[in-house]
Amino acid sequence: MxxxxxxxxxxxxxxxxxxxxxxxxxxxxxxxxxxxxxxxxxxxxxxxxxxxxxxxxxxxxxxxxxxxxxxxxxxxxxxxxxxxxxxxxxxxxxxxxxxxxxxxxxxxxxxxxxxxxxxxxxxxxxxxxxxxxxxxxxxxxxxxxxxxxxxxxxxxxxxxxxxxxxxxxxxxxxxxxxxxxxxxxxxxxxxxxxxxxxxxxxxxxxxxxxxxxxxxxxxxxxxxxxxxxxxKLPAEDAADIMKTAKGTGFKIAVPQLSRIANFDDLDPLGLDPNVSVQMIPAGQPLPLDADMVLIPGSKSTTGDLAFFRAQGWDIDLAAHVRRGGYVLGICGGYQMLGANIHDPEGIEGAAGSYKGLGLLDVTTTMHPEKRLAEVSGTYTPTGDKVRGYEIHIGKTDGPDCKRSWLDFGGKSEGAASPNGRIMGCYIHGLFTADTFRAAFLRSLGAQAAVFNYDAQVDxxxxxxxxxxxxxxxxxxxxxxxx
Incomplete structure (x- = not known):
């Protein structure tokens, strides 16, 4: 021993x-x-x-x-x-x-x-x-x-x-x-x-x-x-992300949800000198000059959906979309972007259906079985390799899923609006894949740097x-x- x-x-x-x-x-x-x-x-x-x-x-x-x-x-x-x-x-x-x-x-x-x-x-x-x-x-x-x-x-x-x-x-x-x-x-x-x-x-x-x-x-x-x-190391506390965001240029605004989860998605983005990741605390509006709003994961999607609206972020997000800004939802954030969230068994609270933000034509139904898996595949627009992990309950379907942008061994993942400016997926950790990260950000107009994230952490x-x-x-x- x-x-x-x-x-x-x-x-x-x-x-x-x-x-x-x-x-x-x-x-x-x-x-x-x-x-x-x-x-x-x-x-x-x-x-x-x-x-x-x-x-x-x-x-x-x-x-x-x-x-x-x-x-x-x-x-x-x-x-x-x-x-x-x-x-x-x-x-x-x-x-x-x-x-x-x-x-x-x-x-x-x-x-x-x-x-x-x-x-x-x-x-x-x-x-x-x-x-x-x-x-x-x-x-x-x-x-x-x-x-x-x-x-x-x-x-x-x-x-x-x-x-x-x-x-x-x-x-x-x-x-x-x-x-x-x-x-x-x-x-x-x-x-x-x-x-x-x-x-x-x-x-x-x-x-x-x-x-x-x-x-x-x-x-x-x-x-x-x-x-x-x-x-530069992955943070366990969301408050630490707020203290360490650096970079200039392409601005990503991240509403700090009350049950924010798996926000390590932000770590590789925060190390790019050409990207500014800004956590937005409760009570503050989403910034007018944000290039993209990233809605992160949540341990309580329906609870954080109500929290999101209570801050007036739904109004700010709608204005951001009207200005032509980009939106990315990951896991719980992806579920919030849809038309509806159905929770028939009351897994996250009172059983019932909840109106989503309506920016993606998808619907999520909660199930008690949790999906836990490491995944690897490709970013379909460019073929760049991606890797990440799933950790969620619920399944999301709808017309916008036909515009998936990730492929994992023949299984499509994600959804996008017809104009491609609003996207969502279930995969955490995507941005640790270096060439994908740069390709994705550049598709949004960012002057993204290419660097080896894992090597930097090591x-x-x-x-x-x-x-x-x-x-x-x-x-x-x-x-x-x-």
């Missing part, structure tokens, strides 16, 4: 996912066989795995850092929020149920068996498993029945390193406060700590490090300076590993693994 070490955070969004990815790549560069693991994740940005399930997008990136295909054991419990109080529960890659928060609290302890089963399988024939926690162990109100942080660490007997985020301020209180609030058994499981996202001269925090060591007794493995190229992972090797004591970290 492999040795393991767990990275927990002194708060949410402290950079655990990036740190784990960097540690994984650094371990690989040292010649170790390593795997990532996250017992429980909460995200609507999922990846389809080689073994036909779904896991959090961050674990798929970490698998890439390890140089191996993503598999469901890397994230055995995935929660996909559908409402403010309920989420779909995915266990070992497959949907188990939909549960409200209070019901999930009762269900959660029963999932530890599956979590440990996946962890033990993952640790066979490898040297190291790097485990990522969720949120913070300082949320002691969630400790009973916990499977994400200290509950898992205790059950699997895994030592913990705590990471704090200095960029948001109060990092001494984050670390020391966690030490104060944890029960003794959990406190003793933490063997060291690290500070992440430091800007400026790291030596200026020497006294801060000493104070944390004095107050906690935990060893420091170092301070990790701000890693600017983190913005290079950033190498650079991140070097960054971590330089600033953290990885010898200590690996020696603490058990």
């Amino acid at each position: 492999a040795k393991s070490i767990m990275i927990q955070g002194a708060g949410s969004n402290v950079g655990k996912s990036m740190v784990v990815a960097g540690i994984c790549r650094a371990a690989v560069k040292r010649g170790l066989k390593v795997r990532p693991f996250k017992p429980q994740n909460m995200s609507n940005n999922a990846a389809v795995t080689a073994d036909g399930g779904e896991i959090g997008r961050a674990q798929a990136l970490q698998a890439m850092a390890c140089g191996v295909p993503a598999i469901t054991d890397m994230n055995p419990v995935l929660l996909k929020p559908e409402t403010d109080i309920g989420a779909q529960v995915i266990v070992q890659g497959k949907r188990l149920t939909t549960a409200k928060a209070r019901d999930y609290a009762k269900l959660k302890p029963t999932l530890m068996t599956a979590v440990l089963e996946s962890f033990n399988r993952l640790g066979q024939d490898v040297d190291l498993v790097v485990v990522e926690g969720a949120g913070s162990p300082a949320e002691t109100n969630l400790r009973k029945g916990d499977i994400a942080n200290m509950g898992f660490a205790e059950a699997a007997d895994v030592p913990v390193i705590l990471v704090g985020d200095i960029d948001r301020g109060g990092v001494i209180a984050q670390i020391v406060g966690t030490h104060v609030i944890l029960p003794n058994t959990d406190r003793d499981r933490i063997k060291a700590f690290s500070i992440n996202k430091f800007r400026g001269d790291v030596s200026l925090f020497d006294e801060g490090l000493s104070e944390i060591v004095d107050r906690t007794g935990w060893a420091s493995i170092g301070v990790l300076p701000w890693f600017a190229d983190a913005s 290079q950033v992972l190498d650079d991140l590993a070097d960054h971590i090797e330089t600033h953290l004591d990885l010898n200590m970290l690996f020696s603490l693994a058990k």
Whole structure:
């Protein structure tokens, strides 16, 4: 069985996912066989795995850092929020149920068996498993029945390193406060700590490090300076996309849906210097100068359709179309563009039929079976190769499907309006295909660059590993693994 070490955070969004990815790549560069693991994740940005399930997008990136295909054991419990109080529960890659928060609290302890089963399988024939926690162990109100942080660490007997985020301020209180609030058994499981996202001269925090060591007794493995190229890695949180959009020229406006899902579609577009990807938050109109409006995936299509209209985006979109702008809908966004959405079994809410945006002559009918598949084929206008994945419920048909623009082994996919300016499809991840991405954007009038997206991400992972090797004591970290 492999040795393991767990990275927990002194708060949410402290950079655990990036740190784990960097540690994984650094371990690989040292010649170790390593795997990532996250017992429980909460995200609507999922990846389809080689073994036909779904896991959090961050674990798929970490698998890439390890140089191996993503598999469901890397994230055995995935929660996909559908409402403010309920989420779909995915266990070992497959949907188990939909549960409200209070019901999930009762269900959660029963999932530890599956979590440990996946962890033990993952640790066979490898040297190291790097485990990522969720949120913070300082949320002691969630400790009973916990499977994400200290509950898992205790059950699997895994030592913990705590990471704090200095960029948001109060990092001494984050670390020391966690030490104060944890029960003794959990406190003793933490063997060291690290500070992440430091800007400026790291030596200026020497006294801060000493104070944390004095107050906690935990060893420091170092301070990790701000890693600017983190913005080039696929983001798991839609808020991070808003912070990192760059580029000039062809403007793509993306309404930030309340249940936005699988928005990694935007990552390759955001790296093109001739393309500007702009996330539009609730309450703001779609920009008048947008060349294309891209409606992304959604975990709750009918709910986000109502949300879309509540922002007045339907009116903005109609005006955009009148001005001759382009529209692309992917997955849930594709379903919204149609004439109607039928949900006879009430899969996404109340059973019934819902009027779509009416920009494509197609109709979607929801079915309980989820489609999970990796696909590859061609972009029919040019023959360029494409690849991606499907992760959706529902089937879409109608006259505009006769103008499909993708072909997967003789199976047509997608729909387009008669003038070709409004398009939709179910396939996520299309824009990772380099020649297709450039051909598609150029067909819309963009001066798109041709670059190797996967190679760029791989290079950033190498650079991140070097960054971590330089600033953290990885010898200590690996020696603490058990």
